[in-house]
Amino acid sequence: MRGSNYDGQHMKYETLVLGPLQTNCYLVYCEETRECAVIDPGAESPKIFEAVSAKDLKPVVLINTHGHVDHVGANKDVKEKYDIPLMMHEADVPMLKSILQSGLGLMLGAKSSPPPDSYLVENDEVIIGRGILKTAHTPGHSPGSLVFKTDNFLISGDTLFCMGVGRTDLPGGSWATLIDSINQKILIYPDDTIILPGHGPPTTVGQEKSSNPFLR
Numbered sequence: 001m002r003g004s005n006y007d008g009q010h011m012k013y014e015t016l017v018l019g020p021l022q023t024n025c026y027l028v029y030c031e032e033t034r035e036c037a038v039i040d041p042g043a044e045s046p047k048i049f050e051a052v053s054a055k056d057l058k059p060v061v062l063i064n065t066h067g068h069v070d071h072v073g074a075n076k077d078v079k080e081k082y083d084i085p086l087m088m089h090e091a092d093v094p095m096l097k098s099i100l101q102s103g104l105g106l107m108l109g110a111k112s113s114p115p116p117d118s119y120l121v122e123n124d125e126v127i128i129g130r131g132i133l134k135t136a137h138t139p140g141h142s143p144g145s146l147v148f149k150t151d152n153f154l155i156s157g158d159t160l161f162c163m164g165v166g167r168t169d170l171p172g173g174s175w176a177t178l179i180d181s182i183n184q185k186i187l188i189y190p191d192d193t194i195i196l197p198g199h200g201p202p203t204t205v206g207q208e209k210s211s212n213p214f215l216r
Helices: 046-052 075-082 090-096 103-108 175-185 205-211
Strands: 011-018 023-030 037-038 060-064 087-088 125-128 131-137 146-149 153-157 194-197
Touching: 011 046, 011 131, 023 046, 023 060, 023 125, 023 131, 037 046, 037 146, 046 075, 060 075, 060 125, 087 090, 131 175
Parallel strands: 037 060, 060 087, 153 194
Antiparallel strands: 011 023, 023 037, 125 131, 131 146, 146 153
């Protein structure tokens, strides 16, 4: 999705912590137009709807940082509620087909996800009102993991956490690939860049460079 009327300085975010695994769902929005992206609706869709309404937001796109069930469990509800396109990396699409076959999916109350309307790849730009989300492909936690950078913050999914990194023991995971993704796609940004992970509190590039025990 590309456009001409943006400058990247209008983006804000709201964090919603959802489901038994405490997944961070982000409403990333343009402060001026109120258009927003719903990123990683893992569970509890009523909470998402309530937050969207409370902030008077206008969802225009649904995005998954990766295909694990705790990040896609409410895709169906959100897509149907707002009639918006779903985007993710093609490599993680097979995971959507196994949501209802896993015990974790049942525990989370996940619903079968619709297929993506389009795929995101390296350097894609998703336009949200007058703001922009730039896509980077960060395999390692999963083959199709993505992160999204805007003017002063980065959504890292389960690639990088505060003082931690994504697990690599699930199908398609790779420790060497994960560390390379973090070094090449996240730690390249200024130290004051805010990192918004898939679970847990926010952090910064500088904090993870200096203190993350998995990156030494």
